[in-house]
Amino acid sequence: MYPVCPLENASANGIRQVIDTEGKLAGDLPDPEIPDDQLIHLYETMVLVRAIDDRGWTLQRSGRVEFWIPHRGLEAVHNAATLAFDAKDWIWMGYRHPGVMLLRGVPLLQLFTQFFGRVGEPLKGRRLPTMMGDGRVNVVPMTTQVGSYIPHACGAAWGAKLKGHDTRFLAIFGDGASSRGEFHSGMNFAGIHKPPIVFICENNGWAISTPQSLQTASTTFAEKGDAYGIRNLRVDGNDPLAVYSVVREARALAPERGATLIEAITYRMGFHTSSDNPDLYRKPEEVEIWEPWDPLNRMRKYLERRKLWDGNKEEALWVRCKSDISDAVNQAETLDFPHPSSMFDDTFHELTWMLEEQRAQLLADLEEPI
Ligand SMILES: Cc1ncc(C[n+]2csc(CCOP(=O)(O)OP(=O)(O)O)c2C)c(N)n1
Structure with missing residues (x-):
């Protein structure tokens, strides 16, 4: 028998959780009681992020976009974490996090201009698709070097603290980043100087073809924080309400307590990138155990229980997302490529x-x- 999904025994695995697969309040954390309009905005952005992934994948497979980094199944962590932060706070993110841009108000056209490598977006068509950022909305442009931005994020957070600014910082990175020297330098620095930063280690099970068992001999990624004197915890990364709760709390504690390292347990449902073939290193059964924990389904069921959502709204949302994406694709493809x-x-x-x-x-x- 294939092992069960770790989210199934969340409390036994020390994983903070609010809702189960049916969207029922069943975890150890209370409902964070996010206002209704924000809850709906969060869910709608998660759906848009999924729809972007569906379209990006087909655009890449049909040769219209050079490269694609899928994010199916990873919609909860970055969207809920962004919502838990204020607009004036700074975010360092990875390449599977388009919702950070959307929730900061960046138009869909700007995202697709970036995916098509055209001029007209802040990074001037020079980055690989999905490696985004925009200083105008306090999102630092993503760097491809795994984990390299952790010390920069710590330094910026420390600088803000020294200047007496009430700005907080968020750095999201993958489990693979925990093997990089920059992770350890950053954690050590953060433990000593207590900059107002929240680290999210998005543990999606794999770093390309490297499973957790070959990434670390530690039982969890969170416990690495203990070695550096950093508050740490694990959260159900497919539960947007739980992610919002723990990130919001960590953000609130940051000025006094400094950093928190949050290990968000989730799963990369798709390929690592469009250049990958996961069939060569993982079994389909492993993917199947995560399907009932799909973050979109759980959030939708929760909203339905709260009478905030229904089948008609769901259908209309998907129609709107697909049509907005088509408009953005059509416009972005007419823009120029940068001059070499x-x-x-x-x-x-x-x-x-x-x-x-x-x-x-x-x-x-x-x-x-x-
Ligand atoms: C310093 C460095 N080494 C290797 C790579 C090649 N590489 C690209 S993505 C990746 C895996 C990253 O895994 P993880 O941090 O868990 O993030 P995920 O892709 O799973 O979201 C690797 C090794 C790189 N980009 N940078």
Whole structure:
């Protein structure tokens, strides 16, 4: 028999939880009583994030988008965590977190402009699709190097503390990041200096083909916080209400207590990226045990129990999401690609002579007929 989903025995596994698979209050945490309009906005964003993933995948498979990093099943953690933070707070995120941008009010067109690598979005079409960010809404552009941004996030949080600003910080990263030196430097720094930061380790079971058992010999990722004197806990990462609860509490404690390390237990239902094939390293049965814990279904059932949602609203929402996405796709595909020489822009205030030479060479090469 295949092992059961860890969320099934949440309390035995020390995993904080609010709702079960039927959206019933069944966990150890009380309902966080998020206002109705925010609850609905959260659910609608989770659905939009799922619809973006569905469309992004087909766009990549049909050759219209270069690359895709799926986020199916991971809609609860980043959306609920963003909602738990204030707009003035800063967020460092990974590449599976489009809801961070959406909940900060970034238009869908900007996301698709980024996915298509066109000009007209802040990163100027230079990043891999889904590696987003926008300083105007306090979301730091994502860097591909796993976990590399943890020390930067700590430094920024410490800086805010030293300046007496009431700004809090959130850094979301994967379980794979916990094997990087930057994770340990960041945790050590945070334990000592107590910057107002919340770390979320999104434990989705895998780092490409590396399972948890080969990532760490620790029983949990959360307990790594103990070594650094950092408050830590585990939460059901497919339960948006539980994620909201623990993140909101950690944010509130941050000015006094400093950092909290939250291990959010979730599961990457899809491929690592469009260049991956998970059939080579994991069994379909493993994916199946997570299906009843789908965060969208649980949240929808919870809203239905609260009489805030029904089948008609659900259908209308999906129609709206698909139509808004199609509009964004159609518009984004008409935009220009960046000029190749723009790769030299924004590297230095003034280009070094070597980069000047390389840029001139590139421009000359581009003039040459192939
Ligand atoms: C420093 C570094 N090493 C290796 C890679 C290649 N790489 C890209 S994603 C990834 C796995 C990351 O796993 P995790 O942090 O658990 O996040 P997930 O992709 O599962 O969301 C690896 C090893 C990289 N981008 N950066």
